[in-house]
Amino acid sequence: MKHLFRWWPWVCLTACSGPEAPDALVCRDVVVRLCQTAACPGVSAQLVPGEACESTLLQRTGCEDDAFTFADPTRERVLRCREALLSRGPTTANPPACSDARRFVSECPDVAGFFWERQQP
Secondary structure (H helix, E strand, C coil), rough: CCCHHHHHHHHHHHHHHCCCCCHHHHHHHHHHHHHHCCCCCCCCCCCCCCCHHHHHHHHHCCCEEEEEEECCCHHHHHHHHHHHHHHCCCCCCCCCCHHHHHHHHCHHHHHHHHHHHHHCC
């Protein structure tokens, strides 16, 4: 058991190694996770219900374009806030809990606002 604790930092550091996902994919991941929680109290009022949720948010943010890059909020800020939506795993197969989506909204109103209020020219 002692050996496991000694290797734990190395395991953590190498588990997430590899190339960074492009901003467009990170943005789309957040969109999917937010839309999965569209029925949650505290989240639902900001989202278009049903299948239109994803297409609306993708258009609103501009991240449907593969060349999309974060500016304001920054990529780092979005990644930090996105952590709240990842508690059930790294894939979108397990939707975030409503409490996680509410935490995203309450702790990151700037990032939530980016997805809900931004209008493309």
